[in-house]
Amino acid sequence: xxxxxxxxxxxxxxxxxxxxxxxxxxxxxxxxxxxxxxxxxxxxxxxxxxxxxxxxxxxxxxxxxxxxxxxxxxxxxxxxxxxxxxxxxxxxxxxxxxxxxxxxxxxxxxxxxxxxxxxxxxxxxxxxxxxxxxxxxxxxxxxxxxxxxxxxxxxxxxxxxxxxxxxxxxxxxxxxxxxxxxxxxxxxxxxxxxxxxxxxxxxxxxxxxxxxxxxxxxxxxxxxxxxxxxxxxxxxxxxxxxxxxxxxxxxxxxxxxxxxxxxxxxxxxxxxxxxxxxxxxxxxxxxxxxxxxxxxxxxxxxxxxxxxxxxxxxxxxxxxxxxxxxxxxxxxxxxxxxxxxxxxxxxxxxxxxxxxxxxxxxxxxxxxxxxxxxxxxxxxxxxxxxxxxxxxxxxxxxxxxxxxxxxxxxxxxxxxxxxxxxxxxxxxxxxxxxxxxxxxxxxxxxxxxxxxxx
Amino acid sequence: xxxxxxxxxxxxxxxxxxxxxxxxxxxxxxxxxxxxxxxxxxxxxxxxxxxxxxxxxxxxxxxxxxxxxxxxxxxxxxxxxxxxxxxxxxxxxxxxxxxxxxxxxxxxxxxxxxxxxxxxxxxxxxxxxxxxxxxxxxxxxxxxxxxxxxxxxxxxxxxxxxxxxxxxxxxxxxxxxxxxxxxxxxxxxxxxxxxxxxxxxxxxxxxxxxxxxxxxxxxxxxxxxxxxxxxxxxxxxxxxxxxxxxxxxxxxxxxxxxxxxxxxxxxxxxxxxxxxxxxxxxxxxxxxxxxxxxxxxxxxxxxxxxxxxxxxx
Numbered sequence: 001x002x003x004x005x006x007x008x009x010x011x012x013x014x015x016x017x018x019x020x021x022x023x024x025x026x027x028x029x030x031x032x033x034x035x036x037x038x039x040x041x042x043x044x045x046x047x048x049x050x051x052x053x054x055x056x057x058x059x060x061x062x063x064x065x066x067x068x069x070x071x072x073x074x075x076x077x078x079x080x081x082x083x084x085x086x087x088x089x090x091x092x093x094x095x096x097x098x099x100x101x102x103x104x105x106x107x108x109x110x111x112x113x114x115x116x117x118x119x120x121x122x123x124x125x126x127x128x129x130x131x132x133x134x135x136x137x138x139x140x141x142x143x144x145x146x147x148x149x150x151x152x153x154x155x156x157x158x159x160x161x162x163x164x165x166x167x168x169x170x171x172x173x174x175x176x177x178x179x180x181x182x183x184x185x186x187x188x189x190x191x192x193x194x195x196x197x198x199x200x201x202x203x204x205x206x207x208x209x210x211x212x213x214x215x216x217x218x219x220x221x222x223x224x225x226x227x228x229x230x231x232x233x234x235x236x237x238x239x240x241x242x243x244x245x246x247x248x249x250x251x252x253x254x255x256x257x258x259x260x261x262x263x264x265x266x267x268x269x270x271x272x273x274x275x276x277x278x279x280x281x282x283x284x285x286x287x288x289x290x291x292x293x294x295x296x297x298x299x300x301x302x303x304x305x306x307x308x309x310x311x312x313x314x315x316x317x318x319x320x321x322x323x324x325x326x327x328x329x330x331x332x333x334x335x336x337x338x339x340x341x342x343x344x345x346x347x348x349x350x351x352x353x354x355x356x357x358x359x360x361x362x363x364x365x366x367x368x369x370x371x372x373x374x375x376x377x378x379x380x381x382x383x384x385x386x387x388x389x390x391x392x393x394x395x396x397x398x399x400x401x402x403x404x405x406x407x408x409x410x411x412x413x414x415x416x417x418x419x420x421x422x423x424x425x426x427x428x429x430x431x432x433x434x435x436x437x438x439x440x441x442x443x444x445x446x447x448x449x450x451x452x453x454x
Numbered sequence: 455x456x457x458x459x460x461x462x463x464x465x466x467x468x469x470x471x472x473x474x475x476x477x478x479x480x481x482x483x484x485x486x487x488x489x490x491x492x493x494x495x496x497x498x499x500x501x502x503x504x505x506x507x508x509x510x511x512x513x514x515x516x517x518x519x520x521x522x523x524x525x526x527x528x529x530x531x532x533x534x535x536x537x538x539x540x541x542x543x544x545x546x547x548x549x550x551x552x553x554x555x556x557x558x559x560x561x562x563x564x565x566x567x568x569x570x571x572x573x574x575x576x577x578x579x580x581x582x583x584x585x586x587x588x589x590x591x592x593x594x595x596x597x598x599x600x601x602x603x604x605x606x607x608x609x610x611x612x613x614x615x616x617x618x619x620x621x622x623x624x625x626x627x628x629x630x631x632x633x634x635x636x637x638x639x640x641x642x643x644x645x646x647x648x649x650x651x652x653x654x655x656x657x658x659x660x661x662x663x664x665x666x667x668x669x670x671x672x673x674x675x676x677x678x679x680x681x682x683x684x685x686x687x688x689x690x691x692x693x694x695x696x697x698x699x700x701x702x703x704x705x706x707x708x709x710x711x712x713x714x715x716x717x718x719x720x721x722x723x724x725x726x727x728x729x730x731x732x733x734x735x736x737x738x739x740x741x742x743x744x745x746x747x748x749x750x751x752x753x754x755x756x757x758x759x760x761x762x763x764x765x766x767x
Contacts, residue, residue, distance in 0.1 A: 096734040103522035103736060130522055224607060224628040225713050279607040279628060288608070413734045420718040427628055427717070445542075452520035452736040 056086040057350055060102065060338070061116035062094035066305045070368050074361040078354065085354050095411040099124075102338060103453070106130040109341030113351045119156045119165060119332040120402040120409030126159035127406070128453035132337040134163045135352060142356035148375050152399040153332055165334040166355050167373035169365055172318065172330040172395035173232040174301050178214070179313040181295035185209035193391060197320040200266045206320075210295030211275035218275045220294035222285025223423055229282060230422035231415045233298060236319050236329030237263045239400040247405040251447030255440055264425050264432035266322070271426050278426050301392065304369030316388035318395040330399035331410050332373060371396045406453050407446050417442045515742035522736045533743035543744055545719060546727040547751070549634065553723060554702040557638040561698050562691065564642060565649030570679070572650075573657040583654075590647030598711040601640045602627075627713050630720040637709055637721055644708070645701070649694050656690035657683070692763045699759065703752055724748050 063071045068091055075087050090112065092098045099121060105111040107130065117125065125131045134157075139145070146154055149167060157165040175194070182188050187206055189195040197203050211218035223229040238245060241263065243256035271278035280288065289297040290310035298319070299307075307314055319328045335355045337348070362372035363382055371393050377383055384390050402408040408415070418439055425435035515533055519526040537543050572582045589597070604611045605626035613623040626636045660683070668678050706725040709715065715722025715730075722730075724744070732741025 100521065100733050100736075107522045107524060125522075128522055224625070225716055227714050227716075277608065279623075279625060281602075281606065281627075284606055284608050407735060411734075413730050416714060416716075420716050423628065423716065424630070424718050427625060429630060429718075449735070449737065449740075450518060452518070452738075453522045 055350075056088040057114065057347070057354055058088045058090065058112040059114045059354075060090045060092060060105075060112040062092055062098045063116065063333075064091060064094065066368050067302070067370075070364055074358055074364050077361050077364070078357040085350070085357070087354070096413075099411060103130055106339040109339060111338030111340055113337070113340075113347055114354060115336050115338045116168070116333055117165060117336045118410035119153070119167060119334045120404075121412070122156065122159065122165055122334075122336070122409075123404035124406040124409065124412075124453050125336070126162075126164045127451075130339050130453065131164050132339050132343065134166055134337065135348070136163060138349060138352040139166065139356060142353050144356040144359055144374070148359075149373055150375065150396050150399070152397060153330075153373055156332070156401050156404070157334065165336045166359070167332045167334040168359065168362070169370035169373050170330050170332050170396040170399055171301055171370050172328045172392065172399065173236055173298070174319055174328070174392050174395060175219075175296055175298055175317055176289070176303070176307055177210075177296040177315045177317070178289075178292070178294075179315045181210055181213040182315065184213035185295060194315060194317040194320070197322050200269075200322045203266070203320060203322045204269060206296075207270055208275045214293065214295045217277055217288065217294040218296065219270065220277070220280060220285040220289050220297040221271060222280040222282035223419070223426060224279055224281040224284075226282045227416040227419055228410070230419040230426070232300070232329050233267065234260075234263055234418070234422055235402065236327060236400065237266065237323065239327035239329065240321055240323035240325050242323070242325045245403050247403045247408065247443060247447060249405070249447065249451065251444045253440055253443035253447060255436075255443065257436055257440065260436040260439070261432050264422065264435055267422070268425055268428070268432060273428075278428070301369040301371070301389075304389070314388060316392050318392045318398075326398045327400045328395040328398050330395065330401060332399070332401070333370070334373070405447070406451050407449075414443075414446060417446070511742045512746060514739050515746050517739045518737075519739040519742070520736050521733065521738050526739070529739070533740045534747070536740065537743050537747055540744075542719070542722075542727055543724070543747070546715075546722045546724040547748070549719075549721060550703060550705065550723040550725070550748075553634055553638060553705050553721075554699055556635065557641050557702045557705075558695065558698045560638070560642050561646055561649055561702070562695050565646050565653050565694065566687075566691070568646065568650045569653030569657055570683075572654060586650045587647035589644050592644065594644075594707045595711065597640065597644045598708050601636075602712065605636055625717075628717050630717050633713060633717055633721045637712060640708060640712070641702075641705070649698060652694050652697075653687070653690060656687055660686050696756075696759050696763065699755065700752070703755065 059075075061071060071089075075085075075089060079085050079087060092101060099117075102111070102115055102117070103125065106125070117131075122131070136146070144166070150170075153167050153170055157163050157167065177187075177194060179188070179192070182194060183192075185206065186209060187195055197206060207218035209218070221229070221233065223233075235245070238260060241256070241259040243259035244254055245256075246254040248254065268278075270276055273279070276294075277288075285294075285297060286299070286303065286306065288294050289299075290307060290312065292312060301316070304316070321327075335358070337343075337351055359372075359374040360377075362374045362377040363380065366372050366377065366383060366386060366389055369389060371389070372378060372383070373396070378393055383393075402412075402414075405414075407413060421430065421435040421438040421442070424430040425432050430438075514526075516528060516530060517526045518529050518532075568582075568586050572579060572586070576582055603609070607613060607623060607625060607628065610626070612626055616623060624632055627633050664682050664686075665678055668682055673681070704725065705723050706729070709721050709723055710726055710729070713721050715726050725748070728741045728745045728748070731737050731744065735741075
């Protein structure tokens with residue numbers, strides 16, 4: 001700008017005072033902006049410490065609603081007393097976005113001290129070093145060892161022999177049933193619990209009998225536009241056939257096509273649109289079951305609090321065994337130590353102590369329907385008294401999780417892509433054979449992608 | 455640019471030459487260089503959040519950059535080669551184009567019809583305007599929540615209506631050949647209000663003289679609509695169509711919430727594929743390559759439209 005402008009005579013523009021103030025204003029504005037920009041990251045660093053003290057243990061999880069309140073209760077319980085924890089809890093929306101954020105924070109090396117993770121996702125995090133190994137000696141010092149977990153679940157905490165996660169619960173895909181309808185349909189044993197089925201035909205018969213008993217639908221299952229339900233049902237039944245489902249790096253996927261076709265065929269016969277509707281979405285099935293328009297529903301145990309409120313005479317059981325081998329599709333919420341560039345040993349020690357302390361609060365967690373992974377809790381009489389939770393606790397022993405690979409697990413694209421052909425088959429848009437062929441193709445396509453986390 | 459000339463001019467100015475020259479000099483002082491300071495904050499933000507990410511994205515498309523790892527390697531055109539051979543890229547691109555075709559046409563025509571109806575002096579104008587524009591104000595989550603229930607297979611209004619006419623239920627969101635149409639219907643209901651507003655504004659600013667003259671000459675309402683109103687709306691139609699096609703190409707949120715791209719990938723738009731690959735699959739490099747291919751397509755579409763638009767003028 002030309003300060004030696006010859007236009008001194010035009011006050012509106014060149015009054016020196018005004019110009020000075022205008023310029024000063026500008027300069028201040030720029031400085032202010034700069035200060036704001038600079039303060040952003042700084043205050044971001046400072047906030048956890050100033051908000052809850054420098055020693056607060058930062059914890060990330062994805063528990064909302066009822067689960068979130070129970071987790072609050074458990075954290076309150078471990079925060080009491082002289083050696084209670086000072087916990088800075090961050091709750092994030094469950095699903096793909098949670099795992100994106102967790103991976104990013106760990107890749108940045110400044111993650112939280114402890115984070116919750118579905119065990120099925122571990123294979124996407126452990127190989128790339130996004131989670132740090134669990135110190136088993138340290139954990140044992142605080143009273144938690146491998147023996148406290150079922151082998152089916154503990155085996156999934158390892159990657160190349162190292163343990164990376166401590167399971168909090170097991171949450172299987174099970175069946176809920178209306179006790180009155182099931183009794184009318186003759187499906188209960190002498191003790192009033194769901195009798196074993198033992199064959200695909202028995203399951204089909206049960207569906208018909210329940211439909212007759214309720215006068216409407218037999219077995220309800222909501223899968224339309226859902227990104228996981230079909231896969232949960234398929235994976236559990238497929239595991240019951242005893243066939244392997246392996247996803248070796250680089251492909252091709254090892255899937256027993258005949259067994260898979262048998263499973264999908266059973267699914268289409270079960271949900272034939274007559275005795276069991278084939279076109280329900282998740283909420284539709286839930287609403288139909290709680291409204292008494294079906295005798296049984298295939299759901300995750302996490303729906304227990306919702307279903308209890310409905311007032312139906314509720315029974316629950318592990319997913320019925322209809323093929324050769326007992327197996328129940330499951331996932332597990334577990335605790336991990338997200339990767340930190342330069343972990344403070346004292347904080348790490350606290351993190352282990354925290355995990356052990358929260359595990360011992362598992363009875364609270366079980367009240368929502370989850371099966372505690374920490375076995376000593378299952379032996380307590382208080383757990384046996386929890387109905388119907390205790391009636392499906394055995395599911396943890398035959399738990400089957402997703403085949404490990406970086407792209408699989410809860411909230412993953414893999415589950416969504418497996419669900420799509422299965423949905424087409426259930427809706428009658430394609431045959432079971434074609435659906436299975438597409439599933440194999442999708443799995444192969446994912447296996448051929450370069451691994452972005454290792 | 456022109457710094458030397460005005461400076462020279464200033465130097466030649468004689469302070470004693472009176473107000474006229476002074477004013478001219480004031481005007482002269484508003485040079486490109488002077489305004490720059492005022493535009494600077496905008497340019498900073500624009501550069502930081504628009505230009506830089508665009509450059510960064512282009513660079514990333516040539517790497518195996520991952521959301522979950524720090525190390526990245528240069529892979530040349532590998533991502534682009536992979537994208538060209540990836541059937542999911544082509545199918546999702548096809549879905550996006552299909553959606554654009556089936557949503558843009560009604561979004562322009564329905565908006566025009568609505569605007570003409572309201573402009574024709576219908577009773578209760580404010581109510582019509584509100585009814586046509588109100589859905590546009592709803593956030594996407596609310597819209598999809600409403601329509602999820604309308605499309606619900608058992609309890610939804612859609613199938614209940616069909617049922618009351620004795621017709622078979624439709625898998626609104628579960629039938630591969632129907633789902634995209636269902637989403638287009640939702641989108642038209644939701645966003646037509648904006649185009650309606652543009653048309654209404656254009657209609658209200660048209661000179662009435664031609665219309666009156668034609669009416670005096672005995673032209674009927676249809677004749678006047680076809681020969682006078684619509685030709686005068688040409689520019690608006692061009693604008694609305696261009697904005698609409700670009701908006702439709704960017705479709706993502708309502709589909710992501712409503713169907714997650716299902717059934718069987720039949721509604722997955724290319725932007726969702728980019729999201730899936732980049733954020734749930736961590737493959738940022740590959741996702742960038744796919745989005746750059748889409749970017750190229752949008753540029754081609756815009757250029758074609760620009761040419762058509764110009765010819766109309």
